[in-house]
Amino acid sequence: MSAKRQAALTDSPRQGPRPLPLHLMTHVSTMMSSRAALALWKSGSLSWKPHLAEAAAKLRQSLVASGPDAFAKLDVALTEEASRRHDAFLAGIDAYRHHPYRRALPPPPVAWRQGSTTLQDFRNEVGKDGPPVLVVPSLINRSYILDLTPKRSLVRYMADKGLAPFMVDWDAPGPAEAGFTLTDYIAGRLEAALDQVVALTGRKPVVVGYCMGGLLALALAQRRPESVTGLVAMATPWDFVTERESNAVMMRALASPMSGMIDTAGQLPIDMLQSMFASLDPGLAARKFTAFARMTRRSAQARDFVAMEDWANDGVALAGKVATECLFEWYGENSPALGRWRIAGRPVHPEEVMVPTLVMVPHRDRIVPPGSALPLAERVRGAKLMMLSGGHVGMLVGKRAKTEVYGPLVRWIQRCHTKTTVARKRTKAV
Numbered sequence: 001m002s003a004k005r006q007a008a009l010t011d012s013p014r015q016g017p018r019p020l021p022l023h024l025m026t027h028v029s030t031m032m033s034s035r036a037a038l039a040l041w042k043s044g045s046l047s048w049k050p051h052l053a054e055a056a057a058k059l060r061q062s063l064v065a066s067g068p069d070a071f072a073k074l075d076v077a078l079t080e081e082a083s084r085r086h087d088a089f090l091a092g093i094d095a096y097r098h099h100p101y102r103r104a105l106p107p108p109p110v111a112w113r114q115g116s117t118t119l120q121d122f123r124n125e126v127g128k129d130g131p132p133v134l135v136v137p138s139l140i141n142r143s144y145i146l147d148l149t150p151k152r153s154l155v156r157y158m159a160d161k162g163l164a165p166f167m168v169d170w171d172a173p174g175p176a177e178a179g180f181t182l183t184d185y186i187a188g189r190l191e192a193a194l195d196q197v198v199a200l201t202g203r204k205p206v207v208v209g210y211c212m213g214g215l216l217a218l219a220l221a222q223r224r225p226e227s228v229t230g231l232v233a234m235a236t237p238w239d240f241v242t243e244r245e246s247n248a249v250m251m252r253a254l255a256s257p258m259s260g261m262i263d264t265a266g267q268l269p270i271d272m273l274q275s276m277f278a279s280l281d282p283g284l285a286a287r288k289f290t291a292f293a294r295m296t297r298r299s300a301q302a303r304d305f306v307a308m309e310d311w312a313n314d315g316v317a318l319a320g321k322v323a324t325e326c327l328f329e330w331y332g333e334n335s336p337a338l339g340r341w342r343i344a345g346r347p348v349h350p351e352e353v354m355v356p357t358l359v360m361v362p363h364r365d366r367i368v369p370p371g372s373a374l375p376l377a378e379r380v381r382g383a384k385l386m387m388l389s390g391g392h393v394g395m396l397v398g399k400r401a402k403t404e405v406y407g408p409l410v411r412w413i414q415r416c417h418t419k420t421t422v423a424r425k426r427t428k429a430v
Contacts, residue, residue: 014097016313019271022278023285027089030283031082038078042071085290092289095297101306105147111166112196115176117189119196122147122155122165131229131417132205133158134197135167136220138212139185139322140273141315143169145396146210149307152397157406163413166197166205168213172316178266180319182326186219187344194220194227204420206230206413211237211368211392212326215336218376219348221355230356230416231380232409235368235392238350238376239337240330243369251332259324268323270315280366308397337375350379356416357383360395360405367392384412 017023040046041060048056063070112119120143123130135155137143146167147153158165168190173180197205206229209217214236221231241248262268278285288305295302318326335341341348359377361370370387377385388405390398395405 014310014313016096016309017093017285017289018274018313018315019278020093022275026278026282027086027286030286031086034078034082035075038071038075085286088290088293089286092291092293095293096289096306096309099297099302099306101303101310103144103149103307103310105144105150105153108147108167111200112193114189114192116171116174117193118169118171119193120155120167120169121200122159122167124156124159127159127162127164129201130162130164131414132197132201132203133163133165133413134194134205134207134217135165136190136207136209136213136217137168137170138210139170139216139316139318140212142311143167145311145393148311148397149304152304152307152401154396154401154406154409157402158410158413161410161414163410164201166193166200168193170316173267173319177319179321181321182216182219183342183344185322186216187223190216190220191224194224198227203417204229206232206416208232208234208409208413209236210234210396214376215348218350218353219343221357222348222350222352223343223346225354228355229420230358230413231353232358232360232413233373233376234360234409235362235365235373235395236359236376237330237336237368237372238379239334239372241334241337242375243371244331247331248334251327255328255332259328262320262323266320267317268320268327270317273315273318274313277367304397308393312393350376351381353380356419358386358409358412359383360386360388360409362388362390362392362395364389364391364394 037046041056044060046056063074108120108122110118111121135143135146137146147155150156155165155167170185170189177184194205194207204227207217207221209215209232211234214233215238217231218233218236221228288309292302292305295305329335329341333340336348339347339349357380359373359380361373361377362368363370365373374385377383386408388395390400390404395401
């Protein structure tokens with residue numbers, strides 16, 4: 001992130017959690033639904049899940065036996081509890097919006113720029129001449145989830161361990177990217193960034209992709225095997241239907257009306273993207289911010305929470321054609337898993353990736369469930385699979401990220417470079 005943008009964020013009030021009206025109305029509706037269900041329960045017309053039906057019937061009988069005022073008293077109790085919970089949610093939001101923490105990491109040098117895309121150079125004196133790494137984040141969220149805080153920075157950890165990391169920062173699409181497709185980002189911007197890393201270091205990098213960035217990195221490794229030493233896909237989706245069948249149905253239903261809106265706007269706005277993420281777990285915001293309200297304001301735990309929420313609420317819009325590809329072709333039609341996703345006319349086939357590959361899959365990932373990520377590991381020949389205990393974001397910024405993710409990842413990258421160097425020397429000797 002640029003110094004100018006950091007200053008702007010410091011001076012402006014927090015907008016999150018975004019979209020705030022959606023989170024507030026979702027919580028109010030959830031609280032009010034308990035009172036609405038009570039009337040149905042009282043009349044005996046409320047349907048229960050089979051495993052709850054017997055207990056619900058017994059509880060209803062006990063309330064009826066308690067007298068005519070039992071349900072009225074329960075209604076009052078529900079109202080009071082709903083109000084208490086909503087107040088706790090609001091207290092957490094207020095505490096977050098006024099928390100003093102602001103991200104203040106020094107921005108890295110920019111090694112290359114094209115349009116809104118930059119290549120950030122995270123090399124330090126330890127790894128100045130070390131094995132290069134090209135880190136590819138998602139197009140949706142800001143890249144600094146990989147450089148969140150001094151203690152939660154994958155790219156700075158890589159540099160401290162002797163690697164030479166470079167990270168792509170896509171930023172928000174500007175005028176130059178208005179008509180971009182995924183082909184423009186991969187065959188254009190990403191390949192140019194790869195060439196720049198090779199030119200600066202004189203060596204082929206391992207390409208590390210996170211989330212959607214893993215798909216971009218996969219296509220890059222397939223297209224440019226002569227310029228890539230290895231590939232790492234972290235929490236990367238491939239099968240967009242497994243464990244998410246309802247999403248595919250919804251995306252197909254929304255394709256026509258949303259396509260018109262995207263075409264008119266020229267992009268998919270960030271708050272609409274945030275709304276889609278919120279739909280994966282509508283109660284998550286309430287749980288998170290209610291818990292945050294109980295944290296000590298200046299504790300490290302509270303600062304880490306604010307840092308991650310600031311990133312989560314600092315997303316970017318997607319260029320219109322990219323949004324159409326991702327939403328309706330990936331999520332709606334499952335085009336990658338079916339072999340129909342193409343870059344510059346060429347199908348993206350994991351089987352054609354010839355470089356050493358590591359696939360890292362978090363067990364508790366709600367954004368990219370294991371069932372979506374595991375097929376990628378199965379289809380890349382000889383890929384090493386590493387299952388992780390964390391979640392989609394926790395794998396990068398959780399308490400055990402350094403020991404369970406950063407360390408094993410760096411060691412794999414170092415071994416990958418070493419094997420390539422040895423093989424190259426043997427070839428020369430022959």
